[in-house]
Amino acid sequence: MRLFNTLSRQQEDFVPLRDNTVRMYTCGLTVYARGHIGNFRTFVCVDVLRRALKYVAGYKMHHVMNFTDVDDKTIVGAAKANMPLREYTDQYITAFREDAAALGIEPVEDTPRATDDANLKAMADMINALEQRGHTYKSDGSIYFKIATLPSYGKLARLDHEGIQAGARVDSDEYDKESARDFVLWKSTKPGEPTWDVGCGPGRPGWHIECSAMALRLLGESPIDIHTGGVDLVFPHHENEIAQSEGATGKEFSRFWFHCEHLLVDNQKMSKSLGNFYTVQDVLDKGFRLSALRYILLSGYYRKQLNFTWTGLEQAEEALRRITDFLGRVEALTAGGTHPEVNARVKEAVDAFDAALKDDLNTAAGLGAIFDLIRALNILMDGKQVGRGDAPEIISAFNHFDRVLGVLSLRRAEDATPPIPQAEIDAAIHARQEARRRRDFGEADRIRQDLLARGVILEDGPQGTRWKRK
């Protein structure tokens, strides 16, 4: 598997360090609000990475994705809502899980949250280790990381140190730092704020320490294999994670850094602070399906910005329809027999698909291989060159594609819940058949129109009438 590594700014061959198991960490959501589809672009891309590592490269996964459930925004939000912090963040964790499931994101092995006792303890341990190695200083009860003690600082972001200007950084907590570049590891308690005393004084964790501590606690000894997140995390978050982890252990933190580019709206970054975001629910409210959303999110290269448009969703919807219609056609095959030509085409497509995914997740090329196969097999079906006996092989190839893309199963699940009760559809199809037999096409068309208006499309074929969701 070739993967672009932000650390080297190059594609590299990826192989897990130990036990054929990929130890991967993903920076998850800060749970002060519902995630938007820009957030989910990253999580869908990471999901495709995870699935490609499992189902194409054949590795086992130990994948951790955290929830940041304590920071300025969660604290302020909980106070405003007059709720305990934990209860406040619970809502958004639940919402995230719902949205993630609805988008076909595979559950990962561990989903720690920062305020779990074991994690807070791990943070304190790491801070103490940093203290022993002389990387910290205290000021007003807070503990800071002293960047000057780590010469390699900046290796990920490759930022000019002088470019990080003193005073430019708006630290809402207004603690005293020796240098603008230094960052807080543990924040001293302020009145009315939640506080923990787990071994490095009363206070609460800084943003970066949780990921370093949880990654190493759950994934084991450094280095872990892959660390992922959105590009905006490269600096300062990931740079600081490296500083903490490598400062504390003296060993490389993560071998690969995988970053997803942003989702744009109107060619601008989609973000909560700009207010130009859509949620999963917004997409549903507009009448689109989440399979289409997932399709559009994974159809381009993950390292390229993706401009989100409703037109794009419509196009994704149609593209997906082409695939599912094809599969419907395969499932409806009646003539017997198998054909070597089918076998050859399928093998070709699977190889091309796997090669594309192994090439730094070239999903666009992978989809190209799928559509090439669809065209080839449609031509063969038209020429009666595909039989019932070929179907299992074709279907198993598409199951393989979808283990990685995770979009067809989503579509099927959507289709499995018809907008009208199944019995009603069947009755309408039957009534329409009767009308057609009488050559009462006015009535037949009326029935079809009626179903269409209620979200069901009818298609007449040689084997009778099929229905599908609009």
Add this chain to the structure above:
RNA sequence: GGCGCCGUCGCCAAGUGGUAAGGCAGAGGUCUGCAAAACCUCCAUCCCCGGUUCAAAUCCGGGCGGCGCCUCCA
């Protein structure tokens, strides 16, 4: 101001030295009671200008345009 990414058909998007994948939309045709679906055919020389090369969308230089990071952020 510093660092980085990007600019391929109406829209989306692969390809990164050997003569432009794929999807959507569009046009014509086959099929159909009509549709739909499906199939066939058609539909770009790659932002501009120079340069390197037998050969460039692909490499180099210079423009123009867009975006991101440098501050919470997926």
